[in-house]
Amino acid sequence: MASAFSATAKFAQPLPLNTTSSARSQDKLSPPALFDPFRTSSSAATSPFLGSTRQLLCKSNRPLSHRRSSSSSAVVAISDVKQKKPKSSSNLLITKEEGLELYEDMVLGRSFEDMCAQMYYRGKMFGFVHLYNGQEAVSTGFIKLLTKDDSVVSTYRDHVHALSKGVPARAVMSELFGKTTGCCRGQGGSMHMFSKEHNVLGGFAFIGEGIPVATGAAFTSKYKREVLKEPNSDHVTLAFFGDGTCNNGQFFECLNMAALWKLPIVFVVENNLWAIGMSHLRATSDPQIYKKGPAFGMPGVHVDGMDVLKVREVAKEAIGRARRGEGPTLVECETYRFRGHSLADPDELRDPAEKAHYAARDPISQLKTYMFENKLVNESELKAIDKKIDELVEEAVEFADESPVPDRSQLLENVFADPKGFGIGPDGRYRCEDPKFTQGTAQV
Amino acid sequence: MDRDNRVCVMGEDVGHYGGSYKVTRGLADKFGDLRVLDTPIAENAFTGMGIGAAMTGLRPIVEGMNMGFLLLAFNQISNNCGMLHYTSGGQFTIPIVIRGPGGVGRQLGAEHSQRLESYFQSIPGIQMVACSTPYNAKGLMKAAIRSENPVILFEHVLLYNLKERIPDEEYICNLEEAEMVRPGEHITILTYSRMRYHVMQAAKTLVNKGYDPEVIDIRSLKPFDLHTIGNSVKKTHRVLIVEECMRTGGIGASLTAAINENFIDYLDAPIVCLSSQDVPTPYAGTLEEFTIVQPAQIVTAVEQLCQ
Numbered sequence: 001m002a003s004a005f006s007a008t009a010k011f012a013q014p015l016p017l018n019t020t021s022s023a024r025s026q027d028k029l030s031p032p033a034l035f036d037p038f039r040t041s042s043s044a045a046t047s048p049f050l051g052s053t054r055q056l057l058c059k060s061n062r063p064l065s066h067r068r069s070s071s072s073s074a075v076v077a078i079s080d081v082k083q084k085k086p087k088s089s090s091n092l093l094i095t096k097e098e099g100l101e102l103y104e105d106m107v108l109g110r111s112f113e114d115m116c117a118q119m120y121y122r123g124k125m126f127g128f129v130h131l132y133n134g135q136e137a138v139s140t141g142f143i144k145l146l147t148k149d150d151s152v153v154s155t156y157r158d159h160v161h162a163l164s165k166g167v168p169a170r171a172v173m174s175e176l177f178g179k180t181t182g183c184c185r186g187q188g189g190s191m192h193m194f195s196k197e198h199n200v201l202g203g204f205a206f207i208g209e210g211i212p213v214a215t216g217a218a219f220t221s222k223y224k225r226e227v228l229k230e231p232n233s234d235h236v237t238l239a240f241f242g243d244g245t246c247n248n249g250q251f252f253e254c255l256n257m258a259a260l261w262k263l264p265i266v267f268v269v270e271n272n273l274w275a276i277g278m279s280h281l282r283a284t285s286d287p288q289i290y291k292k293g294p295a296f297g298m299p300g301v302h303v304d305g306m307d308v309l310k311v312r313e314v315a316k317e318a319i320g321r322a323r324r325g326e327g328p329t330l331v332e333c334e335t336y337r338f339r340g341h342s343l344a345d346p347d348e349l350r351d352p353a354e355k356a357h358y359a360a361r362d363p364i365s366q367l368k369t370y371m372f373e374n375k376l377v378n379e380s381e382l383k384a385i386d387k388k389i390d391e392l393v394e395e396a397v398e399f400a401d402e403s404p405v406p407d408r409s410q411l412l413e414n415v416f417a418d419p420k421g422f423g424i425g426p427d428g429r430y431r432c433e434d435p436k437f438t439q440g441t442a443q444v
Numbered sequence: 445m446d447r448d449n450r451v452c453v454m455g456e457d458v459g460h461y462g463g464s465y466k467v468t469r470g471l472a473d474k475f476g477d478l479r480v481l482d483t484p485i486a487e488n489a490f491t492g493m494g495i496g497a498a499m500t501g502l503r504p505i506v507e508g509m510n511m512g513f514l515l516l517a518f519n520q521i522s523n524n525c526g527m528l529h530y531t532s533g534g535q536f537t538i539p540i541v542i543r544g545p546g547g548v549g550r551q552l553g554a555e556h557s558q559r560l561e562s563y564f565q566s567i568p569g570i571q572m573v574a575c576s577t578p579y580n581a582k583g584l585m586k587a588a589i590r591s592e593n594p595v596i597l598f599e600h601v602l603l604y605n606l607k608e609r610i611p612d613e614e615y616i617c618n619l620e621e622a623e624m625v626r627p628g629e630h631i632t633i634l635t636y637s638r639m640r641y642h643v644m645q646a647a648k649t650l651v652n653k654g655y656d657p658e659v660i661d662i663r664s665l666k667p668f669d670l671h672t673i674g675n676s677v678k679k680t681h682r683v684l685i686v687e688e689c690m691r692t693g694g695i696g697a698s699l700t701a702a703i704n705e706n707f708i709d710y711l712d713a714p715i716v717c718l719s720s721q722d723v724p725t726p727y728a729g730t731l732e733e734f735t736i737v738q739p740a741q742i743v744t745a746v747e748q749l750c751q
Contacts, residue, residue, distance in 0.1 A: 151500065185533035193694075194532035201499060202532070209523055212489045216496020223502060227478055228449060250519075253489030260484065414534035417592035421571045423620050423667025426674040426706050430620070444667075 017340045025170065081253065093309045096376045102308055103142060103371070104385050106136040106364050109160035111393045112169060113339075116159065119397065120343050125176045129190045132160040134306075134338035137363035138270050139164045141311025141333075142238055145319055151199040151237040153214035156191035156343060157270075157337075158203045166198040168422040173396040179403035186406045199235075207241065207275075208250035211267070214239035215254045218265035218328075223326075236322045244275030246289045255296040255330065260328035266318045267293075270305065276341040277349045293330030305333030306361040338362075401428060411440035445475055448503065449643035451589055454481040454494055455507030455544075464509045465545055466602050468544050484526040491517035491542065495524045496541040503589060504751060511546025511598065512558035525594045526569035541588045547638055547688055548736050550602070554724035556731075562694040564596055565666050572665040573619055574598040574637045578608040580663060583617030591619060598665070600638045622669035628658035630750055634699060635686040636662045643686050646742035655746060665695050668702055677703060681712040686737055691719040716745055 094102065113131040120129050133141065135157075143152060143164035154161040162172055167183055175182025178188055183195050184203075192203035201217055204210040217237040224233035245251050246269060258265050269289050273280045281287050293300025299321075303314045311333060318329040336358035340347030371377045412432075416422065419432035422444045436442040445451045453459075453468055459482035462469030472480040482492040487508065494504040508514040514521065521542065526535055548557040563570060571593050575581035581599065588595035617623075625640065626647060635643045641662050647657050658676050663666065677683055683703060685696040696717035703715055718737045726732055 007469060153496075183533065184535070187533050188531040192531040194528075196532075196535040201496065201536070202528070204523070206519065206523060209492070209519060209645065212492020212520060213496035213499065213524060216493040216498070217500045218496075219493055220497045220500040220502050223478060223497070227452075227476065249486075250489055253484070253486035254493075256484055257486065257489060257493065262532050391470065407560065414530045415569050416571075417529055417534075417537040417539070420620060421569075421591075421593045421667065423664065424669050424671045426670045428671040 004280065029383075038115055050063075052379065056441070066125070080316075092374055092376070094376075095168065095203065099367070099371050099376050100381065100385065101144060102140050102312070103364070103367055103382060104389065105140040105164055106308065106367065107386060107389045108169065108392070109136040109139060110364060112159060112163060112172070112396075115173075115393050115397060117339070117343060119173075119176070122312055125178070125190065127189060127191075128156065128342050128344065129176070130155075130157040130342045131339045132157050132337070134362070135270055135272060135335045136160060137308035137311050137367075138240070138268065138305045138333045138335055141308045142240075142266070142268060142315045142319075145312065145315050146236065146238070149199060150319075151201050151214070151217045151235065151236045151408065152240070152241045153201045153210040153217065153237065154193070154203060155207060155210060155242065155245075156199075156205050157242075158191065158193045162193040162198075162200050162203075165195070165200050167195045167200060168191065169392055169396040170399040171195075171392075173400040174403050177400040177403070178319050178405065179400055180410065181399070181403040182404045185410065185414070187410075191328070196331055201237075207245040208248040211239050211241060211245070211250050211254045214265055215263060218258065218263035218322075220324075221264050234264065234323045234325075236319050237263075238268055238319075239265060240268045240270060242275065243269065243271040243273065243280040243289065244278065245269075246271075246292065247284055252292075252296075255292065255298070255328070258328040259297040262325060264322040264325065265328045266315070266405055267328060267330045269330065270335055271332055272335050272337045273354075274337070274341070274350060276345065279349075288332075290330060290332040300329045300330045300332065302332045302334065305335030306358065306363050306366065308363050308367050408440035409438055412437055412442065412444060445471065445479065448589075449479075450501065450504045451505065452479045452481065453505045453507065454483055454490055456483055456485055456509045456513075458482060459506050459547045460493050463507065465599075465601070467599075467604075468507070468533075483607055485651035486602045487513050487516040488520055488578055488640075492520040494523060494540050494542075495520055495528070495538055498538045498594075499528065503539050503541075504505060504542060505541040505589065508542065508544030508557075510556050510601075510735070511544040511560050512555055514542065514544060514560060515563070517542075518563070521564065521570070521596075522567045524720075524728055526567040530569060537592050539589075539592050540594045541585070541597055542594070543585070543588075543599060543641070544596050545599045545601040545604070546600075547600040547602065548732065551727055551732055552601070552725075553727050556683070559598075559689050559694075561598060561665050562689050562692075565695060565698060570594045570596055570666070571619055572596045572598065573663055574665055576600070576637050576640045576661055576678065577605065578606055580617050580661075582610060583615055584619065585680060586614070587616040590616065595619065597640070598637060601689045602638055605733050610670045612628055617663070620664050620667060622672040623661040623663050624672065625659040626657065628656040628680070630680060631658065631684060631717045631746055632673070632680045633657050633681040633684045633686060633742070633746070634662050634673060635659065636665065636695070637688060639686045639688050642737060642739050643742055646746070648738040649739065649748055653743075653747075655750060657746060661700070670702065670706060673699075673703065674707055677707045678710045681710055683711065683715045684742070684745055684749060685715065685717040685719075686742055687717070687719050689719055691717070691722050694719050713749055716749055718742065718745055 051439040113133050139160045152165050171183040178186045191205045214237045224230045290300035292300040422431040427432050431444045434442040458468040459472035459480045494506040496505050570625045573584050575584045687696045697718050700715045721735045
């Protein structure tokens with residue numbers, strides 16, 4: 001949406017008054033900010049978390065394994081895992097294979113989104129396209145731990161979630177081009193990526209809309225285990241959504257229900273600090289989203305969403321918890337989108353310093369650095385992956401280009417699972433029996 | 445629920461309480477708390493949860509304690525329930541039934557006397573049916589549960605006390621068909637839900653006055669059964685629609701348009717639609733009576749149409 005803000009609204013507005021950290025204001029025009037996202041505070045109790053990789057302090061620094069012991073435990077936070085370089089390879093967080101898998105997935109996400117931007121400006125795709133550049137660590141960190149039967153529910157920023165879950169790049173690209181070979185036959189578009197085969201349950205345009213659907217999928221998993229007595233049913237559902245959604249009623253309603261019934265779901269907040277042009281700080285009374293978990297009786301975790309390894313560690317714990325039937329977890333991933341909200345967003349409001357700060361923490365570069373420093377891979381292996389992904393994305397574009405556009409006959413299909421739902425026409429036959437129905441020209 | 449263990453119920457007070465109108469009484473004891481799920485008061489979220497469950501293989505029945513509460517679930521009903529099958533390119537079906545008591549009761553006040561048929565009718569991808577007798581309530585409910593489409597089943601608060609003998613063996617009513625209540629020759633009266641009873645009461649008076657009305661309970665509010673309706677129009681050439689919906693943008697308005705579009709050549713007079721006043725239902729009993737259509741008005745309208 002076009003920004004219509006005055007100059008004084010450029011920077012993060014003062015936080016609520018209970019913040020005790022003091023900081024220099026970066027903006028001369030606005031009143032001294034009580035909170036400056038780029039200064040880490042020395043005050044222990046209310047350390048600002050935005051832009052900071054410092055340890056958050058709560059009641060105590062309990063190690064990971066003890067964290068889930070009681071639901072009345074205070075907010076928990078993840079400390080900076082593995083800040084130091086490990087001495088031996090047994091301390092490494094990932095094996096070489098895993099590292100390559102994570103790298104490939106993130107590069108796929110990045111290249112795909114870059115290609116989307118190109119294609120959009122060339123007039124191959126239309127409407128609202130929301131790109132995921134910069135947030136790859138969250139998608140890769142979580143989704144690569146899932147099995148094929150686990151479900152993922154996303155928002156309109158769903159291309160990379162679908163790709164990470166296994167939907168072929170060519171299917172996603174075709175969908176974006178609006179062709180029949182797309183994963184939703186061209187009927188969904190950028191904001192509605194679905195795949196029954198890979199259990200991607202969408203793709204929703206309104207924020208928060210997918211969270212109840214994810215809760216329902218988790219409910220089915222529990223139902224199958226307890227009512228249908230399928231002992232191996234332990235499918236986990238991940239619900240991805242953003243910081244703006246965390247002020248929405250559906251979010252809170254679902255946190256309540258999921259915790260109440262101990263549903264196997266993980267609520268993943270991709271806090272990229274901005275909801276189009278609305279800064280998270282201006283919209284939220286208490287911007288620390290992870291705190292909202294314990295209010296409902298589930299653990300709330302904050303993690304650095306620009307670091308795929310840290311996300312993966314937290315994800316392992318959260319997904320494991322859900323799979324064991326211990327209930328939901330709220331994970332807040334602090335991340336950043338390098339591009340605007342959508343390709344139509346001029347992105348004027350965000351401070352270049354903020355963007356630079358996060359660009360320096362690009363998840364792909366960070367993983368690369370980690371893998372080189374720990375001698376997991378060499379340059380040529382990564383270059384080979386880069387090349388492979390480039391070719392894959394090119395091929396996806398070619399495939400999408402060459403695919404046919406939907407024909408009129410597709411218009412009336414899929415409106416109803418049972419097309420008798422179109423009713424009985426004046427001649428006594430069902431509308432769907434009219435031969436023109438399959439041509440898409442019947443009166444319905 | 446016996447036949448298919450994927451069928452489950454979700455709603456407020458459906459379990460231990462047995463439902464606000466006792467529709468689900470005894471089910472929680474028999475099937476357990478997960479299959480007859482007492483939800484917190486979060487319509488949007490639990491309707492969405494029902495949709496998510498339907499997408500992943502269950503067949504949920506979501507109850508709105510009062511139909512009006514489903515306004516809070518409009519987002520999920522419109523965007524997800526109706527549209528997901530299409531936007532997913534046919535990959536996910538949503539065999540959900542959304543039901544609940546609606547309509548004008550006895551001085552329940554404006555917010556508890558709502559008729560949502562008119563609000564939901566434009567949503568593509570859903571079917572709407574209204575039951576009116578114990579027989580068709582059971583039949584339509586079974587059909588709705590077995591349907592692969594999302595179906596909204598409108599019940600009426602004042603019709604829960606009706607008693608009727610119904611067959612022991614299993615039967616279903618067709619979701620898309622209308623019901624011929626009383627065949628006749630002079631005029632077609634189309635109605636649904638509680639107004640059926642007002643119409644039948646008026647019909648008694650009309651018969652005494654020498655008229656022969658044909659009464660059809662349309663049952664299927666979306667889509668309309670244009671075959672049954674059309675055959676009737678072709679026979680009688682006069683149409684009166686009696687509904688409890690509001691006048692503006694109601695089911696009657698759509699039905700009038702549909703009949704005019706398809707059967708204008710068979711009409712001898714303009715279609716008359718008697719609907720509720722475009723007024724929030726007042727609490728006072730006298731005023732409430734004036735907002736909905738009463739049998740006397742139906743009699744007058746028929747007399748005028750048949751001149």
